[in-house]
Amino acid sequence: MRKFLLPFLLMLFFILESIFVELVPPKVFGDNYILVPHFLIAVIILLAIYGPKNYGIFYGLLFGLLFDIVYTEIIGIYLFLFPLVTYICYKLMKIVQTNIVMVSFITIIGVMLLELGSYEMNFLINRTNMDLSTFGSDRLLPTSIMNFIFIIIAVYPLKRHYEKLMNSLDV
Numbered sequence: 040m041r042k043f044l045l046p047f048l049l050m051l052f053f054i055l056e057s058i059f060v061e062l063v064p065p066k067v068f069g070d071n072y073i074l075v076p077h078f079l080i081a082v083i084i085l086l087a088i089y090g091p092k093n094y095g096i097f098y099g100l101l102f103g104l105l106f107d108i109v110y111t112e113i114i115g116i117y118l119f120l121f122p123l124v125t126y127i128c129y130k131l132m133k134i135v136q137t138n139i140v141m142v143s144f145i146t147i148i149g150v151m152l153l154e155l156g157s158y159e160m161n162f163l164i165n166r167t168n169m170d171l172s173t174f175g176s177d178r179l180l181p182t183s184i185m186n187f188i189f190i191i192i193a194v195y196p197l198k199r200h201y202e203k204l205m206n207s208l209d210v
Contacts, residue, residue: 045098049086056079060076073177076189082193083095083102084124084145084146084149086098091205096122096129124153132145139195154179155179158179
């Protein structure tokens with residue numbers, strides 16, 4: 040039963056993103072702001088930091104493919120970006136101290152990298168006409184603030200859960 044808890048938790052955050060989009064009105068924070076919840080990638084990055092690294096990258100690959108299939112018309116953007124961002128954040132944590140403050144900042148950097156990567160991919164294939172400064176002020180900044188609030192709320196409970204996972208795996 041315990042082996043299904045982690046995929047169930049990740050699926051819950053995958054679904055929570057779409058529920059959040061449906062429940063929060065688009066203009067609640069202003070007319071121009073675009074809020075994109077990236078709860079799932081934050082949870083996967085925290086898994087790579089506090090749990091087994093290969094679990095984080097594997098679930099990044101799996102849920103990146105699922106994210107592409109469900110939400111995007113182009114297969115491969117998130118399939119590529121989820122494991123890449125997870126790996127970059129894991130490597131960044133090898134450089135800095137592993138405390139909750141630094142983990143929160145590295146995780147929000149990962150969310151920002153994901154947003155920038157998806158924007159650049161869409162810009163390269165002409166699926167968006169938004170310039171970089173508009174993207175930064177209207178989408179990247181509000182999205183980063185909202186996801187940072189989520190990370191602050193979720194980092195400690197997820198840390199404890201992943202530590203229990205590590206103890207049960209004897210890694």
